[in-house]
Amino acid sequence: MTATADPLNDRDARVHALLEGTEARALLILSAAGDDPDRSWFTAPAKLGETLVVVPAGGAARLGFVTPMERDEAAATGLDLLTPEALDVARWSRDAQGAGAFLADLAAQALRLSGVAAGRIALGGRLPFGTAREVLTVLEREGWSFVSAAEPLLRARKRKSAAEIHELRRVNKVVERAFRRVAALLAAATARAGELWLEGERLRVGRLKSEVAVLFASAGLDQPRGNILAPAEEGGVPHTSGTPDRVLLPRETLIVDLFPRGWLFSDCTRTFCVGEAPERVVRAHRDVLAALKLAHALARPGARGWDLQERICAHFAESAHPTPISSPGTVSGYVHGLGHGVGLELHEFPSFKKDAGLEGELEVGDVLTLEPGLYEPGADGYGVRLEDLVCLGADGAETLTRIPYDLDPSAWDSAAHP
Numbered sequence: 001m002t003a004t005a006d007p008l009n010d011r012d013a014r015v016h017a018l019l020e021g022t023e024a025r026a027l028l029i030l031s032a033a034g035d036d037p038d039r040s041w042f043t044a045p046a047k048l049g050e051t052l053v054v055v056p057a058g059g060a061a062r063l064g065f066v067t068p069m070e071r072d073e074a075a076a077t078g079l080d081l082l083t084p085e086a087l088d089v090a091r092w093s094r095d096a097q098g099a100g101a102f103l104a105d106l107a108a109q110a111l112r113l114s115g116v117a118a119g120r121i122a123l124g125g126r127l128p129f130g131t132a133r134e135v136l137t138v139l140e141r142e143g144w145s146f147v148s149a150a151e152p153l154l155r156a157r158k159r160k161s162a163a164e165i166h167e168l169r170r171v172n173k174v175v176e177r178a179f180r181r182v183a184a185l186l187a188a189a190t191a192r193a194g195e196l197w198l199e200g201e202r203l204r205v206g207r208l209k210s211e212v213a214v215l216f217a218s219a220g221l222d223q224p225r226g227n228i229l230a231p232a233e234e235g236g237v238p239h240t241s242g243t244p245d246r247v248l249l250p251r252e253t254l255i256v257d258l259f260p261r262g263w264l265f266s267d268c269t270r271t272f273c274v275g276e277a278p279e280r281v282v283r284a285h286r287d288v289l290a291a292l293k294l295a296h297a298l299a300r301p302g303a304r305g306w307d308l309q310e311r312i313c314a315h316f317a318e319s320a321h322p323t324p325i326s327s328p329g330t331v332s333g334y335v336h337g338l339g340h341g342v343g344l345e346l347h348e349f350p351s352f353k354k355d356a357g358l359e360g361e362l363e364v365g366d367v368l369t370l371e372p373g374l375y376e377p378g379a380d381g382y383g384v385r386l387e388d389l390v391c392l393g394a395d396g397a398e399t400l401t402r403i404p405y406d407l408d409p410s411a412w413d414s415a416a417h418p
Contacts, residue, residue: 158341182212233381236382236383250274303362305361
């Protein structure tokens with residue numbers, strides 16, 4: 001099954017709906033950082049520094065850039081361009097008092113060139129607080145007022161375009177290779193004096209992290225949020241990243257959660273155990289895998305993220321595992337939400353929260369994780385989590401990352417894709 005998504009140019013329609021909803025004359029995105037997700041929705045995969053985007057109501061998006069050294073990257077976006085000359089960058093660089101005033105002058109010039117008269121503007125982008133405050137102060141003196149576009153842009157980005165899904169497939173092919181590399185290293189390890197050894201030395205978490213980093217870098221992916229390779233009790237606390245010097249042991253769990261980025265993020269988790277897994281780990285893995293399969297069946301257009309969370313909590317409660325619903329605040333058992341949207345940010349819409357509005361409804365073109373897990377913190381603890389990245393089509397969820405679920409890494413060579 002192949003998911004159907006909106007064509008790329010549907011972005012314009014979503015932006016104009018955003019402007020109608022906010023009663024704004026234009027969308028203005030001011031960006032200081034190259035990985036600003038608000039800006040990247042218009043410009044990725046181009047690599048740009050300080051820029052701005054203006055979308056007038058009823059008009060096309062325009063990209064303003066401040067240095068001619070970025071003219072080729074700017075042109076690669078396909079947007080109408082506001083050049084440094086048109087923006088009068090030399091003048092503002094000479095006359096502006098401070099970074100905020102400079103950016104405010106650029107923004108005012110870009111709005112004027114785009115035919116936007118003083119009035120209400122929907123403002124997006126990620127700026128340092130002091131800079132943003134100075135920009136708003138200067139522009140308000142010139143007659144503009146502002147409404148935040150942060151939440152509306154998240155909603156607009158929720159459903160992925162065909163180009164975005166193509167990029168997610170590309171990134172996930174690399175993620176598959178990384179997981180198979182980790183599985184192969186674990187399968188090749190041998191037990192010696194109660195520790196795992198590989199190639200004449202103790203196998204440490206840091207060795208696996210280095211292998212993953214090299215593989216991702218060779219494919220042009222980065223890890224701005226790091227990764228998780230957390231053994232035993234470290235894996236019993238869901239967001240513990242794993243101590244690099246930690247020596248891996250037989251019969252302990254190892255949660256591997258990888259979330260690299262091309263121009264979009266990916267996110268996938270598997271749990272390994274070298275040697276004969278303890279019965280409690282086998283049982284936890286069985287229950288988590290059953291929960292994941294149930295979540296796949298429930299993830300359909302029109303469902304709500306919170307409804308899925310409730311069903312998974314009920315599933316775990318049937319096996320006597322604490323959950324956030326049966327035992328609020330629990331740190332053992334099932335302790336977190338079932339999933340989250342993925343795209344230009346690692347966590348975005350759709351939402352699985354109870355009080356989510358329209359952003360909590362699943363629809364065709366959504367890309368999201370399904371990640372049930374069970375945890376036992378403490379000295380003798382463990383963690384088991386399985387996470388798939390899926391794209392919703394009209395008839396349900398397509399798994400984008402096609403790798404086995406087996407605990408035993410030596411089974412991965414012969415395991416069929418899920």
